[in-house]
Amino acid sequence: MWYHHYRVSSNTQLTSNIHRVVLESTDTPISKAKAGEFVMLYIPAVGELPLSVFKQKEEELHFVIEDYGGASSRAVNLHKGEMVGVRGPYGRGFTLKQNTNYLLLAGGSGAPPLLKFVEEAQSTPGVSVTYLLGARSASELFLLDEARSMGARVMVSTDDGSMGYKGLITQLAEKLLSEATYDALYACGPEQMLLAAMSLAKRFGVYFEGSFVRDVRCAVGVCGLCVMEGTGRLLCVDGPVFSLHELEAAQHGG
Numbered sequence: 001m002w003y004h005h006y007r008v009s010s011n012t013q014l015t016s017n018i019h020r021v022v023l024e025s026t027d028t029p030i031s032k033a034k035a036g037e038f039v040m041l042y043i044p045a046v047g048e049l050p051l052s053v054f055k056q057k058e059e060e061l062h063f064v065i066e067d068y069g070g071a072s073s074r075a076v077n078l079h080k081g082e083m084v085g086v087r088g089p090y091g092r093g094f095t096l097k098q099n100t101n102y103l104l105l106a107g108g109s110g111a112p113p114l115l116k117f118v119e120e121a122q123s124t125p126g127v128s129v130t131y132l133l134g135a136r137s138a139s140e141l142f143l144l145d146e147a148r149s150m151g152a153r154v155m156v157s158t159d160d161g162s163m164g165y166k167g168l169i170t171q172l173a174e175k176l177l178s179e180a181t182y183d184a185l186y187a188c189g190p191e192q193m194l195l196a197a198m199s200l201a202k203r204f205g206v207y208f209e210g211s212f213v214r215d216v217r218c219a220v221g222v223c224g225l226c227v228m229e230g231t232g233r234l235l236c237v238d239g240p241v242f243s244l245h246e247l248e249a250a251q252h253g254g
């Protein structure tokens with residue numbers, strides 16, 4: 001496998017199990033990724049991990065990584081100076097249109113592609129963004145100031161009520177959708193949250209896109225590992241972002 005070479009330039013702990021890892025290119029950097037597109041991060045002697053690009057400057061790549069116990073455990077423990085490989089970007093990201101009022105739902109490590117979307121939306125005429133981040137408690141919330149500084153209206157939900165709305169992020173979204181009109185609802189996070197967000201979008205007649213997670217190996221549509229059950233679509237080339245229409249049309253043979 002051929003990789004672009006990067007050196008770890010910093011690793012900052014954001015919550016008990018989520019880190020921000022910044023890489024600096026040591027040869028040619030990868031080409032520009034859109035919000036929702038992903039790369040494969042190669043850690044020597046460990047293997048590869050699909051990750052959404054959270055921020056990208058000319059030589060730098062920023063990731064927000066949650067420790068799930070496998071390769072991601074090693075990724076959150078990368079030290080300054082370690083060398084890694086990156087291939088990509090791959091997949092299809094979120095659609096960004098002018099003059100649109102977006103409601104974004106981020107659950108845990110689902111935040112990175114949506115924060116990148118907030119950044120891209122800043123320079124798009126007529127766009128307004130409400131960014132919701134949900135977690136179990138206040139100590140698990142992160143990068144809220146970063147989202148605010150990019151012009152988003154930021155709201156949070158916590159299961160225990162320690163900050164913001166007490167309850168699930170989808171309950172907060174339901175409240176907002178009942179009170180005001182949004183043109184599009186975009187979500188990234190645990191699958192249960194995505195499915196709940198999808199049914200909210202259907203109920204309120206709002207356009208929906210969600211970024212899904214499946215095991216990814218080749219990332220180029222060859223191995224078939226990342227198939228989205230019941231749709232025949234491959235997450236790595238047709239996704240990871242799918243619209244409600246795409247998922248339903250595929251299920252009904254469209």
Ligand SMILES: Cc1cc2nc3c(=O)[nH]c(=O)nc-3n(C[C@H](O)[C@H](O)[C@H](O)COP(=O)(O)OP(=O)(O)OC[C@H]3O[C@@H](n4cnc5c(N)ncnc54)[C@H](O)[C@@H]3O)c2cc1C
Nearest residue numbers: 038050051052064065066068069070071072109213214240
């Ligand atoms: C397109 C794409 C983009 C991604 N972007 C990011 C990102 O920006 N930041 C990030 O932290 N992760 C991201 N992920 C998920 C990340 O790749 C997984 O965390 C990783 O594959 C888990 O690897 P692991 O080897 O540590 O855990 P594994 O050994 O694969 O799994 C350990 C345990 O954790 C569970 N688990 C693994 N991943 C998840 C998950 N996402 N949600 C809930 N439970 C899970 C497994 O079911 C298993 O029980 C992305 C995944 C995809 C497909």
Ligand code: FES
Nearest residue numbers: 217221223224236
């Ligand atoms: S990961 Fe191989 S086809 Fe998608």
